[in-house]
Amino acid sequence: MKKLLVLLFLVTGLSVFAQKNGVISGKITDKDGNFSLPGATVRISESNRYTVSNQTGDFEFLNIPAGTYQVEVLYLGYQTQSQQVNVEEGKHAVINFVLVSGSSTLNEVVVVGEALRGQARALNQQKNNSNITNVISSDQVGRFPDSNVGDALKRVPGITMQNDQGEARNIIIRGLAPSLNSVTLNGDRIPSAEGDNRNVQMDLIPSDMISTIQVNKTLTPDMDADAIGGSVNLVTRATPNGERISATLAGGYSPIRQKPIYTAAFVYGNRFMNNKLGVVASGSYNDNDFGSDNIEATWVQDDFGNTYVEQQAIRYYNVQRIRRSVSLAADFKFNESNTIYANAIYNWRDDRENRYALTYDDMEPIYNGETIAGFTGKVKRENKGGIDSDRGKSRRLEEQKVQNYSLRGEHLLSPKVDMDWSVNYATASEYKPNERYIEFEQEDLEMTQNLNDYRKPLVTTTGEDLSSFALSELTQSTDDTDESELGAKVNFRFPLSVIEGQKGRLRTGLRTRIKDKQRNNSFYSYEPTAGDLTLADVPNVYYSGKNFNPGEKYVSGNFATATYLGGLDLNNALLYDKEADPSEYLAVNYKAKENIYAGYVRWDQDFNDKLSMIVGARVETTHIDYTGNRVLDEEELEGVIENTNTYTNVLPSLSFKYDATQDFILRAAFTTSLARPDYYALAPYINNIASDTEIIAGNPNLKSTYAYNFDLMAENYFKSVGLVSGGFFYKNLKDFIYTYSNNQYSAADFATDFPGQTNPVPTGEQWTLVQQRNGDNVDVYGFEVAFQRQLDFLPGFMKYFGIYANYTYTDSKAKGIADEDGNERKDVSLPRTAPHMFNGSLSWEHGRFSGRASVNFTSDYLDELGSDEFNDSYYDKQLFLDINASLKVTKNLRIFAEAKNLTNQPLRYYQGVSARVMQLEYYQARFNLGLKFDL
DSSP states (O other): OHHHHHHHHHHHHGGGGOOSSEEEEEEEEETTTOOBOTTOEEEETTSSOEEEOOTTSEEEEEEEOSEEEEEEEEOTTBOOEEEEEEEOTTOEEEOOEEEOBOEEETTEEEOOOHHHHHHHHHHHHHHHOSSOEEEEEHHHHHTTTOOBHHHHHTTSTTEEEEEETTEEEEEEETTBOGGGEEEEETTEEOOOSSSSSOOOOGGGSBGGGEEEEEEESSOOTTSOSOOSSEEEEEEEOOOOSSOEEEEEEEEEEETTTTEEEEEEEEEEEEEETTTTEEEEEEEEEEEEEEEEEEEEEEEEEOTTSOEEEEEEEEEEEEEEEEEEEEEEEEEEEEETTEEEEEEEEEEEEEEEEEEEEEEEEEEEEEEETTEEEEEEEEEEEEEEEEOOSTTTTTSEEEEEEEEEEEEEEEEEEETTEEEEEEEEEEEEEEEEEEEEEEEEEEEEEEEEEEOSOTTSOEEEESOOOGGGOEEEEEEEEEEEEEEEEEEEEEEEEEEOOSSTTSOEEEEEEEEEEEEEEEEOOEEEEEEETTOOOBGGGSOEEEEOSTTOTTOTTOOOEEEEOHHHHHHOOTTOTTTEEEEEOGGGTTTTOEEEEEEEEEEEEEEEEESSSSEEEEEEEEEEEEEEEEEEEEEETTTEEEEEEEEEEEEEEEEEEEEEEEESSSSEEEEEEEEEEEEOOOHHHHSOOEEEEGGGTEEEEOOTTOOOEEEEEEEEEEEEEETTTEEEEEEEEEEEEESOEEEEEEEEEOHHHHHHHSTTSOOOSOTTOOEEEEEEEEOSEEEEEEEEEEEEEEOTTSSGGGGGEEEEEEEEEEEEEEESOBOTTSOBOOSBOOTTOOSEEEEEEEEEEETTEEEEEEEEEEOOEEEEOOSSGGGOEEEOOEEEEEEEEEEEOSSSEEEEEEEEOTTOOOEEEEESSTTSEEEEEEOOOEEEEEEEEEO
């Protein structure tokens, strides 16, 4: 690190000795829309010098000898343009380009339609990026019915999403779990609102707040290293080059609960002070009142080989999600050498929920020899809700917020050296105040199980009586999780070439990230002072099986009403006895601090006009300071455990890019990356549960997963705006993390694993330990292909069709995983590695009308390793069909219609084999109709 600091000072000192040459810079915009054009190739015709325009359309050439030059701009979907510029010693020459859309085919200029302009912006960036990426622009996102960033991302090759309440939430890149990927906003890390992990909730950010989505599948040394699967960078709107006004107003319908959907969005941007100051403000609002229908089952197998359901639940959800987002971006151009940018975005989602759950629990077989003749068990009827307030509305309220504030600058220190820097502060939080549960239970009931169809098992019972359902649970809890990150970085760039006449650049920089995270939950139980209470004594609501998506045979029955639960005055000591329940929160509360310091060196070198190379290394040092609780039998705080650790990772990389032709590109890369363990997995808590002879513990000694990555990619770009690409990838993961379970855990084992801690395991007994541990290694490999093209070479109306399709195959082999008996699991794949992923869409656009039908398919895959094969959990295959269309009424006004999930694709998990359902949850389709105004 000291050597890097010295290097930075030396680089800064070069500015004193570099005044003989000059600089060329400028901006590239679209004439029709006055939009900036990122990813343009800008060449100096008299040499092999070239550069690429950045996200705001700006470009820059350093260290240009005095003279007159011809500068040329090439952009897919636009006509090539060139201008002459004169460079003087020590001066800054400015030259701007305004491109006209259209592509040349057989000496003909073909006008590129409005729909293709966004695709052109994305493909130009993807083509000219130095690493392997996929890029989608806001215009492309707008062509799909995707309301949040997660839904938009599932259109990208190699990406699938795990859903929550029918919306895409957790991102899986190239079959690698969310914990192995990263998400940034304008290059700054987004914290996680969840308590256990580092996952970024992609359904929290509306898609209409994002200008560009960049998926980096290989890393360069100047990028944060914690992204084994890939890094997603969400780029917010940049300030426009002139006045821009845009507004969207839409209404929709959610059939599952027959409720409306409301959506609104706006954008306003302009430049002031003789174009020195640019400002853009945007906002988004979405209100969706819907729900889901769910059945769940837990399967067991007895000593005689009988497989049956130990627990089954029928769950009826009413959910309202209100998503709000506002952002502000500004830039101030002091002069051609110094510009400062400011960005702020605030995302806030309220999730209100009532859940009515009928549960057949603790089912025990009645045997006739080795055959099961029937079952006995208990029935629970539970309502989850919240307090009756203006915000809670007698529903459980989950409030998630993510906000990011950043300030950055770009400075030309001399004709040979430029510098950029940034400081950002981001927070994420999840707050669930006054979450309430009321449950009534009837025990010792005879039950039967219809297991003719394991996909939809049915448990029935006789003898249920509302007056026999006694109050078994009345609770209120508050969950509070928050994370903050303060980041800063500085980068320097200057020309450095070892081959005369060829472009070379050296970049170096420093980075720091200061992270704080804590979870502070509370939980209380209540008993009425008036005595026993039954389900017959309270207001009831009845749910039949009518229109229940898993089948009308599933009848939920009677529950306490949401308004009754929400109106209870639980803190009135005259009505209720209140008691804290530490078993629900002591072990899960923790504090975490992480300081990450990084430095890098990156060297870009062109060997000729076709072959270029990037070589470099990144060093990241991580210091952690965690605090967890030592809990005795779930309820007693025995003490607090603190743990600190420091480790350093060196991450080299080497990549090549070969421009076989202007439009055919070959890429090869060797990179290294890492994934830090989830926060709660590192927390040094120990929860001794003597009643179950079980220990659940964190593992502060977990190592980061370290990966060696190899990638090959070939891309061919069409001048009429399109792409065909294919590539292979291989990743070797060292010390990957999995859930370890050992049911033969002894006192000696505890003494070895937790030195200095009081040993809860009696000598001679065997308990169960559950803990996150490092496995040996995982091999992940696969390939991906993509094709997108307007079929403008076909005759008649066929030429207005366009195709967008991609497919990814991924496989993996994991070693070093043991089952609960300590035996190594063989032929185990890495959890959350989806073997097959496919996206496809067929569009048609002509004149004022455009329409698109889209499909998204993901095959089933292992989601979580159980104690053995029987208990492994799988995420089942999914197939979504969406359609949308729009009609341009006037030059500035468009009407659009959208339909999502026309296949009524459920969220489904299964246990061990596909037939054994664990969870089956339906959401039905959603429809939207609206107006969009764009000036």
